[in-house]
Amino acid sequence: MPELPEVETVKVGLQRLLPGRTVSAVQFDNPKSFPNAPADVSEFLIQASVVAVTRRAKVLLIELSSKYSLIIHLKMTGQLVFNSDSAHFGAGHPSASLVGRLPDKSTRVTLQFTDGSSLFFNDQRKFGWVRLLPTAEILQLDFFKKVGPEPLAADFTWQQFRDRLLRRKNSNIKAVLLDQTVVAGVGNIYADESLWGAKIHPTTLVRDLGPAKFKALYTSLRDVLQLSIDKGGSSNHTYVDAEGNKGSYMTFANVFRREGQACPRCGTTIIKTRVAGRGTHLCPHCQKPKRTTG
DNA sequence: CACTTGACCTGTCCGC
DNA sequence: TGCGGACAGGTCAAGT
Numbered sequence: 001m002p003e004l005p006e007v008e009t010v011k012v013g014l015q016r017l018l019p020g021r022t023v024s025a026v027q028f029d030n031p032k033s034f035p036n037a038p039a040d041v042s043e044f045l046i047q048a049s050v051v052a053v054t055r056r057a058k059v060l061l062i063e064l065s066s067k068y069s070l071i072i073h074l075k076m077t078g079q080l081v082f083n084s085d086s087a088h089f090g091a092g093h094p095s096a097s098l099v100g101r102l103p104d105k106s107t108r109v110t111l112q113f114t115d116g117s118s119l120f121f122n123d124q125r126k127f128g129w130v131r132l133l134p135t136a137e138i139l140q141l142d143f144f145k146k147v148g149p150e151p152l153a154a155d156f157t158w159q160q161f162r163d164r165l166l167r168r169k170n171s172n173i174k175a176v177l178l179d180q181t182v183v184a185g186v187g188n189i190y191a192d193e194s195l196w197g198a199k200i201h202p203t204t205l206v207r208d209l210g211p212a213k214f215k216a217l218y219t220s221l222r223d224v225l226q227l228s229i230d231k232g233g234s235s236n237h238t239y240v241d242a243e244g245n246k247g248s249y250m251t252f253a254n255v256f257r258r259e260g261q262a263c264p265r266c267g268t269t270i271i272k273t274r275v276a277g278r279g280t281h282l283c284p285h286c287q288k289p290k291r292t293t294g
Numbered sequence: 295c296a297c298t299t300g301a302c303c304t305g306t307c308c309g310c
Numbered sequence: 311t312g313c314g315g316a317c318a319g320g321t322c323a324a325g326t
Contacts, residue, residue, distance in 0.1 A: 002320090003320090058321095073321085074320090076303095076318075076319050076320060077303090077305090077318090106304090123303095124304060125305080125318090126303050127302065127320070128320090143321090170296070171297065171298090178320085180320085187319075188319060188320090277298080277319090278318095279317080279318075279319085
């Protein structure tokens, strides 16, 4: 569920909280949570300090003074929660202020810092991961070589967007929006929201989109992503930011998880269907399927 | 090659 | 109340 706005929100929080802190210890539950540990951990993670926290697509990068970086993917249920208090490592009951920010059975990786603070990587469904790699090698990973441009970048134009969508002209538009090699960072929530905004039915083939629709979708996508960042992301159930706070974008969602409710634009009842293997929400009046004839 | 579907996991919800 | 099954969705491997 963490998509671009949620990962961006986590990044902003961690960039404020982590730089300058020095790693003193790391724990992880399972090698799959930290695939290349412990080979490089003692040499390049312990005693290294955090230089910067950045984001590319849905991936977080924690750059270390050792010339290595932690690469983190939250997938659907991942959380990265910072806690400045070391008290939870002792016995006894958690204090009220720590509720929701404590390690639990979903905690996969714990980083401890020399000042007593810690960072928990929690992931209920275990799809996420943390890796430790030389910073210089990150851009050589297949994912980073293939991933598309950042949709909110100042130099990303609607013409570039159109041209990249057209690389998959025979696919439905929803599947293409979800394709990370076309545009980075879009997941199920913002695909549905942006298609509603542009009044495009999700099964419309890219080749059937008129020029005005490319521009409308470009604008709609950037608007919903920016609005969600402004609201701290979407919290359906597990997502929280670096300090354990939920985001409020779902309050502003127009169709996502609003089946049975009235379309904010025309009042027609929003429906839920299945497109590209995903639950898909749309207004059947505003978003008409493209007719292949006529 | 272009495109679609299934696997990876666990918690939750729904019907019986 | 318990239990089976569907569902949630990001990404990659496997299938068509």
